[in-house]
Amino acid sequence: MVSEPTSYTEKNEITTKELILNIQDWFKYLLGRWQIFLIAGVVGGGLGLVYAWHKPPAYTATTTFVLEGSDGKTGLSQFAGVAAMAGIDLGGNAGGLFQGDNILELYKSRNMLAQTLLSKTHPDSNELLIDRYLMVTQMKEGWEERPELLTLDFRGDPTGLNTETRRLQDSIIFKLVNMIKEDNLTVSRPDKKLSIVQVDVTSPDEVFSKSFNENLVKCVNNFYIQTKTKKSINNIAILEAKVDSVRTVMERAIYSAAKVSDITPNLNSTRQAQRVAPMQEARFSAETNQTILAQLIQNLEMTKMTLLQEQPLIQLVDQPLYPLKVQRLGKLKGIIIGGFLVGFLTLIFLIVKKWYRDVMTEEK
Numbered sequence: 001m002v003s004e005p006t007s008y009t010e011k012n013e014i015t016t017k018e019l020i021l022n023i024q025d026w027f028k029y030l031l032g033r034w035q036i037f038l039i040a041g042v043v044g045g046g047l048g049l050v051y052a053w054h055k056p057p058a059y060t061a062t063t064t065f066v067l068e069g070s071d072g073k074t075g076l077s078q079f080a081g082v083a084a085m086a087g088i089d090l091g092g093n094a095g096g097l098f099q100g101d102n103i104l105e106l107y108k109s110r111n112m113l114a115q116t117l118l119s120k121t122h123p124d125s126n127e128l129l130i131d132r133y134l135m136v137t138q139m140k141e142g143w144e145e146r147p148e149l150l151t152l153d154f155r156g157d158p159t160g161l162n163t164e165t166r167r168l169q170d171s172i173i174f175k176l177v178n179m180i181k182e183d184n185l186t187v188s189r190p191d192k193k194l195s196i197v198q199v200d201v202t203s204p205d206e207v208f209s210k211s212f213n214e215n216l217v218k219c220v221n222n223f224y225i226q227t228k229t230k231k232s233i234n235n236i237a238i239l240e241a242k243v244d245s246v247r248t249v250m251e252r253a254i255y256s257a258a259k260v261s262d263i264t265p266n267l268n269s270t271r272q273a274q275r276v277a278p279m280q281e282a283r284f285s286a287e288t289n290q291t292i293l294a295q296l297i298q299n300l301e302m303t304k305m306t307l308l309q310e311q312p313l314i315q316l317v318d319q320p321l322y323p324l325k326v327q328r329l330g331k332l333k334g335i336i337i338g339g340f341l342v343g344f345l346t347l348i349f350l351i352v353k354k355w356y357r358d359v360m361t362e363e364k
Contacts, residue, residue, distance in 0.1 A: 029354055030347070040346040041339040048338020052329040056204040060327065061213035061320035067103055067195045103197060107187040107220055113177045116216045118154060121207065129212055130154050133176060136205045184212075196317065202327075210320045221314050232307040239300040246296060250289035256282040 106112060117130040131154065134140050143149040152169055161169065186200040201213040 026354075030350065033350060036350070037343055037346060040342045044342025045335040045339040047342065048334035048336070049331055051338065052331050052334025055329050055334075058202050058204060058327045059206040059209045059324040060200055060202045061209040061324050063199045063213055063217050063319055064190075064317040065197055065199075065217070066315040066317060067197055103220075104187045104189070106223075107199060107216065108181055108185065110174065110177050112216065112220055112223065113180055113185075114173050115219050116212060117173060117176060117180075119215045119219070121211045126155075128154055129208065129215065130173070130176065132205065132208050133180075133203075133212075136203060136208055137179070180212075184209075185216075206322070206324050206326075209324055210322065213320050217314070217316075224314070229307055232303055235303045236300065236307065239296060239303060243293065243296050243300060246289050246293045250286050250293060253282045253286035253289065256285075 117128070117133065119129055121127045121129055121132055140150065148165075148168065149172070152165070152172065154169065154173075158166055158169065184201055184203050186198075186202070188198055188200075190196060190198050199213060199217060201209045201216070203209045203212075
């Protein structure tokens, strides 16, 4: 006798019934182990309390500044021809390096961070920021088995070190730079529509946070000024040399004309060419150089104005002041977080344990 096929409704009712029974089974299983959850919560809360008690506070130093833009127009286009004859480019602009998000990456660059680490904690102190950071992170405690690391002196001139010591010192600096980028430094734009940049340095040491923040901003600012104004400074030096050279030639021509007149006071009228030709040549040279000198002086003054307009890059808005903003993990918050985490892990463990037991039972 052929059995009738089970309808979809009957299968669905059986599946729903099994699901409800499984949920009830899981609920009874977990509810029957409330003592384990209670113990896990107490233990987790205790661990959270201990963690909050021993976790050092984090101090955040914040600097905000306005990044000034530049369209590269210096107002020297009318003098570009004469300047080009003197081998000078008056239309240069280094602002592209500091536009958009490039300035954010500049603050995170290895060179800027390394220079900041090698600067002093305070102008009146001999302590370097790198030494203070090693103290804050307690890295030197792991160097006891490597005396060559303990003898490193970051105050000396690195060019005078041997290759092995220089390589070791650079590796330490590179490691610390990566640590700071990942754990301590945050550079961002609070509002994408504005040109305001915010630099945050967070560490367990209040002095390090403030000093590193200030020195980093100063280091980047100095790098900008040197890069931004380098071409203008070079142009000024070239123009000043050209002005001095043309002025010297012009003065020689003037003295030459006067000298020709002095050495022929009573010249025969039939031989005037001996006086007129040299004097006309000297006067022409003097007038020509006078015109060139006037243009060069104009270019020089405009270049000096351009140099003034290119400074500064950074207009500081806020600077870190003591006391810094401090972040602490409260004891109550530590208890709640610790209890929740340990309780959650306990729940996962019990679920996996019951699932494994059920699977092994079905196979038997």
